[in-house]
Amino acid sequence: MLLSLLHRLPPVLRALLAQGLAFAGVLLLARLGLRLPGIVWVLLQAVGAVFLSRALALEVRWIVLQAALPFLARALWGLAVPGWVYLVLFVALALVFGGGLLTRVPLYHASRDAWAKLEGLLPDRPGFAFVDLGCGFGGPVAHLARVRPDGRFTGIEASPLTWLVAWLRCLPLPNASIRLGSLWRAELAAFDVAYAFLSPVPMAALWAKVRRELKPGSRFISHSFEVPGETPQRTIPVAGRDGARLLVWEL
Ligand SMILES: C[S@@+](CC[C@H](N)C(=O)[O-])C[C@H]1O[C@@H](n2cnc3c(N)ncnc32)[C@H](O)[C@@H]1O
Structure with a gap:
């Protein structure tokens, strides 16, 4: 127990x-x-x-x-490491993980199995737009942009250093872009599929935003975290931590 x-x-x-x-x-x-x-x-x-x-x-x-x-x-232990080294390390860690303390959404990553299962949730028609709300190091965006060159993929990330890693990772991909900023300020109407892997904390507010902004016929996917009181149309188990799954809502 x-x-x-x-x-x-x-x-x-x-x-x-x-x-x-x-x-x-x-x-x-x-x-x-x-x-x-x-x-x-x-x-x-x-x-x-x-x-x-x-x-x-x-x-x-x-x-x-x-x-x-x-x-x-x-x-x-006992090594004469200059004080500034610890300061630089602290600032770098704060820039990557500090945002998680404020937003209560830590940085962790979807597994490769989740990336593969996301592929199956992309529209068949070319020219569709996908957004990862809180894209971390950009793993899902980069992978999906590679396997679906006929789609446009956007990642939005609030932590500056994390954004930089995702931005560099997606630089060679013409159909992927990574924006620095808050997902709450992003307009979702332009996207056909919105994906988020956040935490239980923002899910009710995110659902309200999704309902307000995503067009009818769009798809919302939450990695592992439920929307209180809203049953998904599909639940797809994925490899990773206990209970990892993709929850899918057709709007
Ligand atoms: C759990 S990680 C998910 C990473 C990636 N989407 C994946 O599936 O592997 C969540 C990310 O969301 C970012 N994040 C949290 N709140 C955010 C916000 N309000 N706006 C943009 N990014 C946010 C965090 O900095 C973190 O990098």
């Missing part, structure tokens, strides 16, 4: 929890009088974190990171 609740936490919190619990275990062993060389303590921390990360159902890339983190921390 507790474990399934913990599995619902965002990966970054599960990763922190695993490192924290592993550290508590290491601390306990030290308090009990165990004496070991420094590097063995680091190894114990890494093994504990990996074990707990698996129990918390973190993906393989997170587990690799969890194993490396204690060694990285030890390597940096």
Whole structure:
């Protein structure tokens, strides 16, 4: 019961929890009088974190990171890193992830399986327009623009550094464009398909916007997050985190 609740936490919190619990275990062993060389303590921390990360159902890339983190921390420990390096890192992280704290929509990505299933939800006729509301690093936009050169694909992203990555990624694609700004300021009437992978928080307001602005005959797709009180016409399971799916409304 507790474990399934913990599995619902965002990966970054599960990763922190695993490192924290592993550290508590290491601390306990030290308090009990165990004496070991420094590097063995680091190894114990890494093994504990990996074990707990698996129990918390973190993906393989997170587990690799969890194993490396204690060694990285030890390597940096006592190193004379200039203060500005930390400042630059902090600003870069704030520019990528800071927006999530304000909008309560964190940055995470749809799986390649979701991209493939989105292909099947694009109109057959050429010249259609698709928008990804909160496009992150632009994975879905870039993929779809490549497989459907007959469509126009737009991504809208509020976090500047994230926008920059998506913009650079889509630069070689003539039928893809990435706008910097808030999805709330975008006019949706020009789009035939609107896709969003946000969080439960904005879904009611987004639905109101979709109903107001999308033309009849358009399609709205939400990755995983329901619209309160609105049953989708189709639900398509996709690979990724627990319960990942595409919810599809024909307007
Ligand atoms: C969960 S990610 C989804 C990324 C991508 N759409 C995908 O499916 O892989 C959500 C993104 O929406 C962005 N976002 C959140 N609120 C936004 C807003 N009001 N306007 C534009 N982008 C927003 C976040 O910065 C984040 O990059």
